[in-house]
Amino acid sequence: MAYHFERTWHRRQLLRLAPAAGAGLLGLALGACAPSGPVASQATPNAAPGQSGAIPTGWDQLVAAAQKEGKVVVSGPPAPDARTKLPAAFKDRFNIEMEYLAVNSSQLASRIESERAAGQYTMDVSLGGPDTIYGTFLPNKWLDPLKPVLMLPDVVDPTVWPSGGPWFRDPSGEMSLQLFNTIIPIGYINTSTLSPDDLKTTDDLLNPKWKGKIASYDPSVNGGGLITGSIIYVKKGADFAKQLYQGQGIAYTRDYQQIADWVAHDSYPIGLAITPVYMNQYQGVVPTQELVLADLPTAVSGGYGIVSLWNQAPHPNAAKVFANWIASKEGVSVYGAIDQSAPVRTDVDASAWVPNHLIPKPGGDYFDTFEYRYVMEQRQPIARFYAALKG
Template identity: 25%
Template sequence: MSHKMGMRAAVAIVLGMLAGSAVAQDAAWEKAIADAKNEKQLVLYTALVGDPTLKANVQAFEKKYGITVNVLEGRGSDIRERARVEQGAGRFIADVTYTSEGQARLIAREDKTYVVHDATPNLKGLKPEFARMTSNGLFGPVMTIPYGMLVNTSMVKPDDEPKSWADLANPKWKGKILSDDMRAIGGGYLMFFAQWNAPGLGEKFHEELAKNEPSFTRDMREAGRRVARGEFPIYVPFILNDIANLKGLPVKPVIPTEGVPFVLYGNVLMRNAPHPNAARLYIDFSMSEEAELLWAKSGMGITRAGLDDKIPEEVRPFANAKLLGTTDPDRQDEGLALAKKIYK
């Protein structure tokens, strides 16, 4: 046999092995779907209370697979404690929890209520930056809540609008910035942490920003209306899709050139889930094109690649905004201590 014929034979064998593996994987997933349908239901815990897009996703899943999703909503701390107590007593009720990536890592480590799960088909469609977050098999990324700036268009001329986070350190904004409190857990701290760890910003940026004496609030929903009323020309950080609630008012969202701080939400599998196949199927569906487009149309960021031309033009900048960074629960005490030091 010639060298070329030998190489061709070797390639053919490898391709045959790969094809056989793919067929086996497809068959295994089809069996998982069938087993999920036989389980007929699943229980979902979430702290994202009353979100219409989450409800729409649940309904789409139920319609596609005929599996009932029983949703329990509540405060994040209450949901966490409920799961911890239930599992500690050997009562395994929840199958999936929809939560932030940071909380998923923290709770998995401290409470042991979340567990890793086998890969599902839709993991292959994720953007690279989110695919990396699935490498430990714990978290299924679904969407991001992106934060930018809100500007009063009656008070700030287009040429004067801040285009970057760095622009906020300009002395012309002294006393004119309303900010969610960076010294407490929430959007303000998320912004602080992401900027602190971003190239070109860091601690020096916050030392300069502090000189502009931003006014702090802990009412993010009312903050946008305060800017619309002219109490302040700028509010940070602003959840970009909240602009829909300020329609007709003299305000506009700004996506800073450095990128947006974000909270990544997704699903985790509960330990000893009573409906494990239905749980995996729901986790996979939540990363599908159908589910991602529901989030994109609501103005949230998406984790799946290749959907640009299917996202409505008015929310496309939000769905695919450049990411600046998010929080790290392992460095929370360090970050809060620094924020309190800078913003006294």
């Protein structure tokens, strides 16, 4: 595996990216990519994306069955372009409609629970983050194995995955496939109010002059706020986290767009856990800059890049076709540009949509925020800690 886990509470979880892990991230240029996102190539409806080897037996039949089902229902991130570009690219490739449900992970879990209690099964594929998948979907047995479904040579080729094959993160190694791994900023600041020199370490966030001027995505629920909050908790401890989140009067939201707007409009000049895809829309328009705190570890995240198959899916064949496509070079390129995330695959150059400093480098030390034991044994208790701070 490319990452190693240190199972020690309240200590820095440093994960080393093996030299082979990023060897191709900065290598082969993807000719079809552009900063606005790649466009799927035109092909016959049942063509397999970018396959250099023989198409596996049964693929054409699977695509034909999927086309007969008519559509696939995919739950995924509420990113600005996801609901339009992802369905368009998939339909261009296979002539299968995609119904895209843009929803945050915590909201999705509540919806699935209500639907299944009523005997309703409306979704085929999940694109999401680890907390809800590991903590809710897997223990509730809502997912089907994904690994046996992957069949395209482009997808199962061990040479394009640093782990020697598709990177499954769940304990069984066959349910939840991680597509992305990107260095994540701790947050952003509005430089019309403060200078980067004002905030060099996490201790600087406790300066009384910043009280009431910091916002964060809610760290008590699954999402970016919990990722940032757990890094601060593990590195600085519970007392510091309480002083910061409670003592400094941090404003919370569960809307990624809102927190980006708050920082851009200077309502809160310091924003923690802002997803870059939302902040990037303000690039060159308002004076914002990434927040860099020297005493925090560099963290990597898969974004909304974990693919899982819902069981009792209404369109099981279309789900299998989509799962193979999204894990292929073409699918990862389309979705990576939308999510503005760096693919795990080593044959995709993400520099067209991810700044080079946010692409993990060979030999780097990284805090792996998607590691299963870390999420389940540390991050979930930390979420309860932040919930208690809110009362």
